[in-house]
Amino acid sequence: MADQTDVNTLPDTTLIELTAGVVQSYLNNNQMQPDQVPQVMQQIHDKFAQLQGGHGGAEAATASTSPQHEPPVRPKNSVRKNEVVCLECGKTYKTLKRHLRTEHGLEESDYKARWDLPKNFKLVAKSYSEQRSQMAKDLGLGEKSAGRGRGRKKT
Numbered sequence: 732m733a734d735q736t737d738v739n740t741l742p743d744t745t746l747i748e749l750t751a752g753v754v755q756s757y758l759n760n761n762q763m764q765p766d767q768v769p770q771v772m773q774q775i776h777d778k779f780a781q782l783q784g785g786h787g788g789a790e791a792a793t794a795s796t797s798p799q800h801e802p803p804v805r806p807k808n809s810v811r812k813n814e815v816v817c818l819e820c821g822k823t824y825k826t827l828k829r830h831l832r833t834e835h836g837l838e839e840s841d842y843k844a845r846w847d848l849p850k851n852f853k854l855v856a857k858s859y860s861e862q863r864s865q866m867a868k869d870l871g872l873g874e875k876s877a878g879r880g881r882g883r884k885k886t
């Protein structure tokens with residue numbers, strides 16, 4: 732007896748046999764009027780046919796959004812102090828954005844959707860983002876706003 736996942740490779744005659752098998756086991760556990768049997772058989776056959784017909788399409792539709800494998804680390808633990816783990820291939824980078832696009836053809840938003848990460852999740856190593864804000868200060872962005880404040884006090 733084939734199991735349900737093999738249904739889509741089987742010819743229609745086997746589908747009928749499958750249906751008969753299900754009906755038989757159903758009858759073993761349930762009381763049914765004889766005239767209800769064809770109706771139940773039809774419903775079960777339809778369900779199998781639906782599974783058979785819909786299987787390939789459903790698989791193709793989810794392929795782009797669902798991960799095909801287990802992530803190397805838990806998605807929410809993928810950002811570390813000095814590196815970000817790519818959940819697609821397990822490699823580590825300072826930032827993932829460019830790697831995702833060049834290696835996996837994914838935008839950050841696609842990647843977050845695939846791994847169920849929040850939209851504001853930063854795919855940047857913690858020390859790297861700290862470094863960047865330090866760089867911003869070093870470049871005088873902090874001073875500039877302080878200067879503006881002083882200027883306002885004078886007038």
Ligand SMILES: [Zn+2]
Binds near residue numbers: 819821
């Ligand atoms: Zn990768």
